[in-house]
Each structure stands twice: as C-alpha cells, then as structure tokens.
Amino acid sequence: MKDEGYSSGSMLLSFLLGGIVGAGLALLLAPQSGEETRKKIRDLAEDVKDKAAGYADKTKDKITSYVGDGKEYYEQKKSLVKSAIDAGKEAYEKEKERLSREPNA
Numbered sequence: 226m227k228d229e230g231y232s233s234g235s236m237l238l239s240f241l242l243g244g245i246v247g248a249g250l251a252l253l254l255a256p257q258s259g260e261e262t263r264k265k266i267r268d269l270a271e272d273v274k275d276k277a278a279g280y281a282d283k284t285k286d287k288i289t290s291y292v293g294d295g296k297e298y299y300e301q302k303k304s305l306v307k308s309a310i311d312a313g314k315e316a317y318e319k320e321k322e323r324l325s326r327e328p329n330a
Contacts, residue, residue: 234284241280245273
C-alpha cells in the first residue's frame with residue numbers, strides 16, 4: 226500500500242487559508258464598531274496579499290531552479306546517449322569492415 230503524504234506547499238496553503246478564515250471570523254464576531262472592523266479586515270487582507278505574493282515568489286524561484294536542474298540533467302544524459310550511439314555505430318562499421326575482409330567459408 227502506497228503511503229501518500231502532503232507536500233509542504235499544500236500544508237502551508239491549508240494553514241494560510243485556515244488562518245484567514247479564523248481571523249475573519251474573529252473580526253466579524255468581535256464587539257467593535259463597523260468602521261474598526263472594516264479597517265481590521267482591510268489590514269488583514271493586505272497582510273494576506275503580501276504573504277501570498279511572497280509565497281508565490283518563493284514557489285516561482287523553486288520551480289525555476291528545478292526546471293534548470295532538469296534541463297542540465299537532460300543535457301548530460303543526452304550527451305551520454307549520443308556518445309553510446311556513436312560508439313555503437315563505430316563498432317558496427319569496424320566489424321562490418323573486418324567481416325568483409327575475411328574470406329568466405
């Protein structure tokens with residue numbers, strides 16, 4: 226049976242969304258004036274926006290890094306495969322030439 230865990234990104238997103246919902250409910254249920262509540266909600270929204278932008282930037286940087294690593298890995302393997310194919314062609318040609326020199330039995 227395969228053990229499926231959660232990625233750190235999904236855990237962080239769940240935590241962030243839970244925090245937003247909890248903070249929103251706390252603001253709406255707290256005994257204060259409408260103007261104060263709207264200001265707190267506005268401040269909270271700006272804070273969440275900033276945190277989300279930071280998270281998006283970090284995620285973008287990680288993805289860019291992973292793509293770069295993947296391209297480098299691909300190029301290395303591509304070079305190895307090309308070398309192996311070239312060596313195989315060369316060996317084939319040498320063997321073909323050797324066999325053409327042998328007298329037919």
